[in-house]
Amino acid sequence: MDIRSFILLIAIALSSCVSNENISGRTEITPWHNGKKAAISITYDDGTINQFRQALPIMDTLGFKGTFYINTADIPGSEFPPKYIGRPLNEIVEESKSQPTNQNNLFERASALRFLNIKNAVELHNEVGALYEQDALTKAFNIVDSAFASAAENKIIREVRPVLLTGEVITWDEIREFAKRGHEFGNHTISHPRLAVLDEANLLYELEKCKEELMKQLGPNETFSAECPFGTEDERVMEYAYRLHPALRNRMPEPYLEELNRWNKNYPGTYRKEYIQWQKGPLKKHGIDEMKSWVDTILTHNNVWLVLTFHGVDGVGWEAKPHEELKALFAYMKEHESGLWVTTFRDATKYMRERMHARINAVRKKDEIMIKLTHDLDKNLYTLPLTLKTYIDTSAGDLSVKQDAQTIPFVKGSDAQGNYLMYQALPNAGDIVIVEM
Secondary structure, eight states: OOHHHHHHHHHHHHHTTOOOSSOOOOEEEOSSGGGOSEEEEEEEETTOHHIIIIIHHHHHHHTOOOEEEEOGGGSTTOSOOOOOOSSOHHHHHHHHTTSOOOTTTHHHHHHHHTTBSSTTHHHHHHHHHHHHHTTOHHHHHHHHHHHHHHHHHSSSOOBOOOOOOOSOOOOHHHHHHHHHTTOEEEEOOSSOOOGGGSOHHHHHHHHHHHHHHHHHHHOGGGGSEEOOGGGOOOHHHHHHHHHHOSEESSOOOOTTEEEEOTTOOOOGGGOOSSEEEEEEOOOTTOOHHHHHHHHHHHTTOSSEEEEEEEOOBTTBSTTOBOHHHHHHHHHHHHHTTTTEEEOOHHHHHHHHHHHHTEEEEEEEETTEEEEEEEESSOTTTOOOOEEEEEEEOTTOOSEEEEETTEEOOEEEEEETTEEEEEEEEOTTSSOEEEEEO
């Protein structure tokens, strides 16, 4: 057991010391919202049009909220276009004639490569990035040398803007409306490069200006999380990205969280941390029965967070899935909603962090139980209600639950430990007071 899990258990144990003949007062925070057994976040990358024209309406019908990681340069009216920051391209091309690519100049050249006026410049850049992350450096160097040799054959060296999405694209006005409905939007960079092979200036431009655009267009609530393209877990990239965002879908190095990324073939039941993030990237080869089995798996545990990562929908985008499959999968999740919390990546992250940093202090005052719920996180950022269970004596009559003098709805239930009240409470707000009427 990690140290934060241990501290949480100690806090819960201390809170259980309060009791009287009517109300036992032992209080705990449920692992998931409303005492659900598991959580699911439905996420999308790249902002392709059918994510919004086909998938999002299905989710709206079912009351599900999704997380969309978008490349802001694809959206009309965005302030920051893709651009290369650095020495003139013709200077780098000329230098490449006599100086082969090596570890000292790879990042500069790989950054510039996307903007060269040669065939398949973006694809070559992406291949170089993949090879670099596989530690196949010699192959990466050779591709860069070949690309710059092609550029040197052109009489005019000029910068070309990478072409990303073609066809219909979403607008900022539409995105603002989707965000008002509760869908989350996050940083997927300006133009989807291989960040691991960008030099510092170009890497920061892609991340910082995408965040700035999201802030300007949507506000701070849509700058909480990011997904760096191609699912990179490059340590240098993660360090830069975490300076800008509280959460990354790429990596979440929390001591209480086991991460199984979408390339990991292990199943969550073999791990014993407080929480398990199980990423699954539904591809064309994954049929509806297999996708439903992922839902069945997480319902057999009480600590698994299934993070689905979709890309294309209905023929538009990478590994496009037909919307009929999404509709069937989401309907299956709805059928099992009594045990599932389907929520955004942002809210699942906030709930886990708040719970793992929470402190519960319960004090008896005559026939009342006063509970103080606090955490040591940023109080302006982490304001998601937590679900509390307070155990009560079997003889308790009518009860009321209030926080900061406001009545809180609750439900009664029972489990192996006894009868309880379950309700939502805000951390770092007023005292929670439970009293027999």
